[in-house]
Every structure is written in C-alpha cells, then in structure tokens.
Amino acid sequence: MSTAGDLKLLPKQWLEEAKVLFPVLSEFRRELHRHPELSMQEVETTRKIKAFLAEEGITLLPLDMPVGVLAEIAGASEGPTVALRADIDALPVQEETGLPYASIEAGRMHACGHDFHTAAILGAAVLLKRHAHKLRGKVRLLFQPAEEKGTGARVMIEAGALEGVEAIFGMHNKPELPVGTIGLSTGPLMASVDGFKIKVHGKGGHAAVPDAAIDPIVAASAIVGGIQTAVSRNTSPFDRAVVSICSFHSGTTWNVIPDVAVLDGTVRTFRQEVRHDMPDRLHRIAMGIAAGYGAEAELSWFSGIPSVDNDAAAVETVRNAAQALKLKITEAVPSAGGEDFAHYQEKVPGCFIWMGTSGTEEWHHPKFTLNEEALIPGAALFALTAVQALEKDR
Numbered sequence: 001m002s003t004a005g006d007l008k009l010l011p012k013q014w015l016e017e018a019k020v021l022f023p024v025l026s027e028f029r030r031e032l033h034r035h036p037e038l039s040m041q042e043v044e045t046t047r048k049i050k051a052f053l054a055e056e057g058i059t060l061l062p063l064d065m066p067v068g069v070l071a072e073i074a075g076a077s078e079g080p081t082v083a084l085r086a087d088i089d090a091l092p093v094q095e096e097t098g099l100p101y102a103s104i105e106a107g108r109m110h111a112c113g114h115d116f117h118t119a120a121i122l123g124a125a126v127l128l129k130r131h132a133h134k135l136r137g138k139v140r141l142l143f144q145p146a147e148e149k150g151t152g153a154r155v156m157i158e159a160g161a162l163e164g165v166e167a168i169f170g171m172h173n174k175p176e177l178p179v180g181t182i183g184l185s186t187g188p189l190m191a192s193v194d195g196f197k198i199k200v201h202g203k204g205g206h207a208a209v210p211d212a213a214i215d216p217i218v219a220a221s222a223i224v225g226g227i228q229t230a231v232s233r234n235t236s237p238f239d240r241a242v243v244s245i246c247s248f249h250s251g252t253t254w255n256v257i258p259d260v261a262v263l264d265g266t267v268r269t270f271r272q273e274v275r276h277d278m279p280d281r282l283h284r285i286a287m288g289i290a291a292g293y294g295a296e297a298e299l300s301w302f303s304g305i306p307s308v309d310n311d312a313a314a315v316e317t318v319r320n321a322a323q324a325l326k327l328k329i330t331e332a333v334p335s336a337g338g339e340d341f342a343h344y345q346e347k348v349p350g351c352f353i354w355m356g357t358s359g360t361e362e363w364h365h366p367k368f369t370l371n372e373e374a375l376i377p378g379a380a381l382f383a384l385t386a387v388q389a390l391e392k393d394r
C-alpha cells in the first residue's frame with residue numbers, strides 16, 4: 001500500500017487533530033483580530049505568521065516584499081507542488097462587535113474575516129507538517145497582503161510565489177452558511193472588477209439662459225440612466241453583469257451651468273466575453289447620448305481584477321476531500337464582489353470556496369462576526385485537499 005493510501009484512509013483523524021489544535025488557532029486568530037493592519041501595512045501580522053510557522057518547523061521561503069509570507073512543507077518524496085492561500089489584511093472600519101477580543105486599533109477591523117482565513121491555513125499547515133513524512137511533493141503556503149486593495153496577489157506572483165505550483169486552493173468565509181458547510185461550484189464564482197470614468201464636456205453659462213449653454217449635468221444624467229442598457233439590453237439574460245455609477249460631480253454653485261460633469265463607476269462581470277465588450281459598449285452609449293444633447297463624452301477605463309473562475313478538476317479535489325470529512329456541500333452562490341485570488345487562477349488551475357462560518361452580518365460590516373469553530377473544518381479541509389491534490393496524478 002502506498003503511503004498516500006495511509007493518508008487517505010484517515011479523514012476523521014484530520015478533523016480530530018484540527019479539533020485538538022483549535023485553541024491555538026483561535027488564540028492566534030484573536031491576536032490578529034485585536035491588532036488589524038491595513039493593506040500593505042501588515043508588518044506585525046507578517047511577523048506573527050512567520051514566528052508561528054518557524055515554531056512549527058515549517059520552512060520560510062525568501063520573499064522580496066515588506067509584508068506577506070511564503071512558506072513550504074516538503075514531503076518525503078518527489079512530486080508536484082500545490083499551494084494554499086490565505087489573505088491577511090484588514091479594513092478601515094471601526095469595530096462595533098463588543099467582543100472581548102475586538103480591535104484595539106482605532107478605525108481598523110478584520111471585518112472581512114481574513115484573520116480567520118490566516119488561522120485556518122496555519123492550521124492546515126501544522127497538520128500537513130506533522131504528516132510530512134508521508135507526503136509526496138510539496139505544499140506551498142501563501143499569506144498574501146492587500147487583498148482588499150486587489151493588488152496583493154499580483155505582487156506575490158511577481159515575487160515568484162507561484163513558481164513550480166501546479167494548483168492553488170483558497171477560501172472566503174461565508175456568513176450565510178453554517179459551520180461545517182462549504183459552498184462549491186465550477187466556473188465563475190466572483191465577479192471581475194473594473195472601473196471607469198466618463199467626462200461630459202458641455203458649455204457653461206447662466207442658469208437663466210440654458211439655450212445659450214450646453215448643460216453637461218442634463219447630458220450626464222441621461223448617461224447615468226442610458227448606460228444601464230449595457231446590462232439590460234446588451235447582455236444575455238443568462239449572463240450576469242452590474243454597471244453602477246457611484247459618483248457624479250459637476251458645478252460649483254446654484255446659478256451657473258458648468259462646463260463639465262464627471263461620472264465614476266464600476267462594472268462587474270462573470271464571463272471574459274462579457275467583460276471584454278463592456279468598455280466599448282459604455283463608450284458608444286455615453287458618446288451617443290452626449291451627442292444627442294450637443295455635448296461630448298470621453299470614457300477612461302481602469303482594468304481591475306478578473307473573475308474568480310474555478311477549475312473543474314480542482315473543484316473535484318476539494319469535493320472529494322470535503323466528502324471524506326463528511327462536510328455538507330452546497331452549490332456556491334456567486335458574489336458580484338471581487339477577489340484577487342483570480343490572479344492566481346490566471347496562472348494555474350485553482351478552486352476558491354465558501355467556508356460556512358455562521359456569521360451574523362455581511363462582510364465589511366462593523367458588527368461582522370463569525371463562529372471560530374469553523375477553524376476546525378477549515379484546517380482539516382485544506383490539509384486534506386492539499387494531500388489529495390498531490391496524489392492526483394499518481
């Protein structure tokens with residue numbers, strides 16, 4: 001019998017070991033929760049993660065970045081490398097949970113639960129390290145900064161974090177799902193996130209003499225309504241997309257028609273084809289409407305992160321591990337939010353899952369909480385997923 005066979009036979013043991021580890025993981029998570037750090041400022045968080053890994057005898061890999069951690073667990077024999085990823089940053093939110101371990105840093109909070117992701121992946125790392133002598137291949141650990149800014153994954157990739165990696169796995173806590181349930185699906189799970197700015201140029205004048213002016217506010221108002229048709233009239237009802245104008249700036253006072261109006265917005269899509277067509281479509285609509293009012297419009301496009309798109313084989317690996325652990329699996333409901341885990345999936349096949357945490361509030365809410373007991377299935381699932389991914393092509 002292969003050593004891998006031994007590992008596969010013991011799903012219950014992974015959960016039992018994770019249960020024993022729970023107090024340590026909870027304590028670590030609470031320490032991060034008390035001292036949240038914002039994107040690209042995760043200096044102390046980085047130090048704490050490194051200290052934890054070093055204590056467990058897990059090898060830290062060089063990473064030419066001020067924040068973020070790269071580590072690796074080598075098995076006893078040659079084989080592929082698979083990666084587990086956690087994000088580590090917090091948000092500029094004033095915590096209102098009243099928890100005994102609530103943030104003591106003014107205006108900063110782990111309101112997206114990245115402290116939980118970090119602790120769960122550390123738990124998986126400890127379990128894997130303990131069984132490393134039975135492992136084939138290597139498990140790379142990515143503790144990524146600046147997910148909330150959508151920039152951390154790219155920086156990690158540029159620093160070489162994915163070198164040699166054949167598959168990657170990650171999670172986000174999901175308040176709506178109970179502890180012990182995961183949300184899993186093949187294909188798009190989270191939206192691409194792009195931004196745009198539309199500048200409408202008119203001709204200023206006296207408020208009482210509109211006929212001598214070209215009012216950019218009226219033209220821009222029509223554009224706000226008009227570009228919604230990029231979703232309702234141009235996107236298939238079987239695709240999903242969002243266009244939101246979130247800022248509208250024009251004018252300085254009550255009796256002067258201004259020259260210019262500026263709109264800022266975001267586009268969320270789930271399929272590459274839909275995303276690809278959006279800039280041109282919005283530009284055409286904005287220009288056409290503006291022209292109808294005698295004004296001119298220009299559109300600037302800011303490409304953000306692609307959509308999280310789960311690879312079918314990677315999903316199956318997670319599904320098998322979750323089933324072995326007797327976790328409940330539900331079809332993951334996609335989110336129009338973005339996740340820069342998508343950048344890793346542009347490079348290697350991967351799977352991003354929802355981890356049920358029986359939360360009370362949505363992500364980013366000042367009263368956001370989660371049930372820490374989800375650290376147990378979280379650590380066990382990611383450990384077993386890594387093992388099964390390493391054994392896959394055997």
Ligand SMILES: [Zn+2]
Binds near residue numbers: 112148363364
């Ligand atoms: Zn977030």
Ligand SMILES: [Zn+2]
Binds near residue numbers: 112113172363
């Ligand atoms: Zn998050």
